[in-house]
Amino acid sequence: MLEVAGLVKAYPGGDQVLRGVSLTVKATEVVFVIGPSGAGKSTLIRCINRLVEPDAGSVRLDGVEITRLTGAELRRARRHMAMIFQEFNLVERLTVMENVLSGRLGYVGLWQAWRRRFPPEDVELAFETLKRVGLSGFENKRADELSGGQRQRVGIARALVQRPKILLVDEPTSSLDPKTSEAVMALITRLAAEEQIPALINIHDVPLARQFAQRILGLNQGVFVFEGTPEDLTPAVLDLIYAGAGEELTSALGALSVSDTGV
Amino acid sequence: MMRMSRPTVVTEWRRPSAFPARWMGPALGLGLAAFVLWNLLSLQVDPARVSRGLGRAWIVFGRAFPPDWSRWELLVEGVIESLQMAALSTALGVLIATPVAVMAARNFSPLGVYAVGRGIISLGRTFHEIIVAILFVKAVGFGPFAGMLTLTWGSIGFFGKLLAEQIENIDRGQVEAIRATGAGPGAVLVFGVLPQVLPRFVGLTIYQWDIHLRQSAIIGIVGAGGIGTTLYNSFARYDYDFSLAILLVIVAIVLLGEAVSAAARRRIQ
Structure with a gap:
């Protein structure tokens, strides 16, 4: 269970x-966070694993308690x-394969990492995943192909090969076309359910959130302004x-229409 | 809202000046021109001396023809010594400069370590090879060992600085992803940083070797071994015909090194 409280x-x-x-993600729950660009979604996720230090x-x-860990303790977390x-x-x-196995880097020594000698069970897990x-x-293809x-x-x-206690997912579909987005989102939610891993998923695509979410949080300018189910997402709430x-952008469009009619 | 009656139309736009005020650009240009003029005057550029010098150069040049290949053993010995100096100092230099470069990459090292790394690089770049070579010749005596130390020293500044810049320019996202798995700093280097800089690393190593080859011919003049020492000795004994043979060989080596370096780097990119 993930409990976030008073994050600044x-x-x-x-x-x-x-x-x-503040938010809570329970044992096997998938929680979606929606909100406009710049609302703080990415920062929220990065404060949780402390790629960004919360104030x-x-x-x-x-x-x-993650926020007080340092050095090796933080890496273990x-x-x-x-x-x-x-x-x-x-x-x-x-x-x-190296990219997948990098999910096990927290568990192997530097020399093993250098020589790409991961334990057999890690390699098996990677192939299976x-x-x-x-x-x-695809294991021998280069990622840029x-x-x-x-x-x-x-x-x-x-x-997944990290065998994590939670998935932190930051806008997983923003760089993808609509159809691939749906497939990727379906894959993430299905695997999370199968592995019984809770997930916190940032997304700005509201229809996608509606389609896959059980619970949705709405973030605007650094505070949650909504919590509910997809059915609660009325136009007023959005x-x-x-x-x-x-x-x-809206005011620019406004100016444009004024000059269109005025001249 | 917009006023419909009198829309203000702007028809002039100039690129914002790089200087705090617009007059400073032309002023700087004028200042530089004045400075160059003053230098020309104070250096006493004398046409008479130039013409006399040209005459002397012509005599030296005449005595250098035809090049003398009779002492080719000496030449080969010098060349081999230079090649060895270049190879060994490149290997050693890269070995030492790599950790320094990691230290001096601002996106990877904490401020204190970064300052030390930058300091080492600045120190390595402060003095020209000739000056460093003179110091090492004083310290360890004449010969290629001093030359090797000189070139290695130079590597720390050159290779260290360029590699550090490469590390600073890598894609942060890839590094972030590796950090997020709980990997330690060593593993982040091996999986997140190294794959991104490896082609440039190999290219820089070859380039460094190429540079060392050229420099090894020069630093020999102050006694640091190699073909440069052979050249200096021939000049000192007025054996200009032998000097020309040596110069031709140096030109050949440099061209060859450049060709090898260019071909190798093309394959890596």
């Missing part, structure tokens, strides 16, 4: 990105939190969640 983050010289965010607040995974990225973030010049994401036979959908499936495999989004 401001980047140097900027406004607060997170202004006291205040608490993050607890199965009772362990990160092994239990697998992340899936918007831009896939595969190591482009490495093979698919590649099969589950539909990429059997793959299509977007294939890359994200490698990213999912890398996350206006609230996306309030202020694209204001510059």
Whole structure:
């Protein structure tokens, strides 16, 4: 179970990105976070595994306080939190197999990592996971040879071989076409259910969230403004969640229509 | 809202100046021109001296023909020594410069380590090879060992700086993904950083060897061994015909090194 309480983050010289965010993801639950660009979704996920340092607040995974860990303790905690990225973030010049096995890097020594000698059970797990994401036979391909959908499936495999206690998923479909997006989202939610891993999924595609979510949180300007089921997402609620989004664009469009009619 | 009656139309736009004020650009240009002019005047560029020098150069040139190949053993010995100096100093230099480069990459090292790494690189780049060679010749005596140490020293500055810049330019996302798995700093280097810089690493190593080959011919002049020392000795004894033979060989080696280096780097990119 993931418990986040009162999370605050401001980047140097900027406004607060997170202004006291609290949420809970229960044992096998999949929670979606929607909200406009710049609402703080990515920062929220990165504060949980501390790729970004939160300024205040608490993050607890199965009772362990993450925000106070340092060095090796933090790295041990990160092994239990697998992340899936918007831009896939595969190591482009490495093979698919090396990318998948990198999910086990927290468990092997540096010399083993250098020589790519992972324990047999890790290799077995990697092959099995590649099969589950539909990429059997791709192990020797280089990551930069793959299509977007294939890359994200490698990213999912890398996350799964960590055998994590939670999946942190940051906009997994923003770099993909609509059809591939749906397939990738279906794969993530299905595998999470099969493995009984809870997941926290950022997404800005509202229809996709409606389709796959049990519970949805709405983030706007660093605070949650909505919590509910897909059915609760009425137009009024969406206006609230996306309030202020694209204001510059809207006013530009307004100016355009004025000059269109005026001249 | 917009005023419909009198829309203000802007028809002039100039690129924002790189300087705080617009007059500073032309002022800087004028200043530089004045500086160059002043240098020309104060260096006493004298046409008479130039013409006399040309005459002397012509005499030296005449005595250098035809090149003398009779002492080819000496030549070969010098060439081999230079090649050895270049190879060994490249290997050693890269070995030492790599960890320094990691230290000096701002996106990877904490501020304290970064400062030390940058310091080492600056130190390596402060003095020209000739000056370093003079110091090493004083320290360990004449010969290729001093030359090898000189070139290795130079590597730390050159290779270290360029590799550090490569590390600073890598894709952060790939590194972030490896960090997120709970990998330690060593594993992040091996899986997240190294694959991204490896082609440039190999290319830089070959380039460094190419540079060392050329430099090894020069630093010999101050006694640091190799073909340069052979050249200096021939000059000192007015054996200009032998000097020309040596110069021709140096040109050949440099061209060969450049060709090998270019071909190898083309294959890696």
